[in-house]
Amino acid sequence: MTLSPSPWPAGVPGWADMVVTELAPTQRFYGGLLGWQFVVGGPETGGYVTATLDGCAVAGLAVADVPSPAGWCVYLATDDVSATTARAVEAGATVVMGPTTELDLGRRAVLIDPTGATVGLWESGRQTGWEVTDVPGAFVWAEQMSHDPAAARRFYTALFGYEQQDMSAPDFTYTSLGIGGSPAAGVGGYGHGAGDVPAAWTWYVAVEEADAIAPLVASLGGEVVSGPEDTPYGRVLLVRGPAGEVLALVEQPDDATA
Incomplete structure (x- = not known):
């Protein structure tokens, strides 16, 4: 925390x-x-x-x-x-x-x-931003996805001088952007099946159990976009809220919630 x-x-x-x-x-x-x-x-x-x-x-x-x-x-x-x-x-x-x-x-x-x-x-100023992270209900990660990840990397590195760590795999382009040796955010590329999905930043909020959260989404006026599915960084659920906004929820591995 x-x-x-x-x-x-x-x-x-x-x-x-x-x-x-x-x-x-x-x-x-x-x-x-x-x-x-x-x-x-x-x-x-x-x-x-x-x-x-x-x-x-x-x-x-x-x-x-x-x-x-x-x-x-x-x-x-x-x-x-x-x-x-x-x-x-x-x-x-x-x-x-x-x-x-x-x-x-x-x-x-x-x-x-x-x-x-x-x-x-x-x-x-008086408000620093979020006051707690890395606990259920709070921010854990943010990433920008687009059809031109190279342009995104150049742009954000020009702003903040990020250290770049290539985490790409076959058919998957992704770079971790770091500050002072610590990961800060990610920049990735949409896959071939993404069609005309617009570029966007998505933030991830921690949850205790992704599979328990998923059934609640529709009853509260939202929609499950994808998941829950396992990733190297936790079990991820993508949801759409009542205003049409998209948010990623992640059940982190036990060793990531210290």
């Missing part, structure tokens, strides 16, 4: 949030599936909702009247969101929002990377 009162190192995924038009179905889904509770911010925050686990922040929800493409936005930590955004633009990104100052909480930007995936940048 990791508790983080300090800012996450630059380049490490530090937060995820999502815009929804209806809050209640999303709260019911994640509350029932992952045990999240929800704290609604004051008017100064626009009613931003923080999902918590045992009092620790694990994700965010914003409510908008105008529908927008559903999906979780993964934020990579940065020490200087303005400088990182400028590098991103030079490397081929498009700015969707920001950089903006969010009260005293921090500063953020949202970009479209050169492969078409949405990604956020977060410079911590």
Whole structure:
């Protein structure tokens, strides 16, 4: 388990949030599936909702009247969101929002990377991002998948100087991106059967038992996309929430949950 009162190192995924038009179905889904509770911010925050686990922040929800493409936005930590955004633009990104100052909480930007995936940048102020990781109901991993993983690797390494470890296999392209000798995130390529699936970041949340979680998904208003299936890193279940967003759930091996 990791508790983080300090800012996450630059380049490490530090937060995820999502815009929804209806809050209640999303709260019911994640509350029932992952045990999240929800704290609604004051008017100064626009009613931003923080999902918590045992009092620790694990994700965010914003409510908008105008529908927008559903999906979780993964934020990579940065020490200087303005400088990182400028590098991103030079490397081929498009700015969707920001950089903006969010009260005293921090500063953020949202970009479209050169492969078409949405990604956020977060410079911590009073809010560092998720406050607990690597426990059931909390973040454990994030990865970007696209049809051009080489372009994605070049882009993100230009932003954060990641160390790269090739983990590819026949018909499978994947690179672990590291900071200071520790894995931070992954970049992979879609297989031949993926068709026109758009590039996207996906974050993984730990669960105690993937097979026990799977039957709950439909009853809570979601849909099982794939799995549960065994992988070298745990038993993985891909689900779609009530707003159409996709989330990966992973039952980690016993030796990975220390």
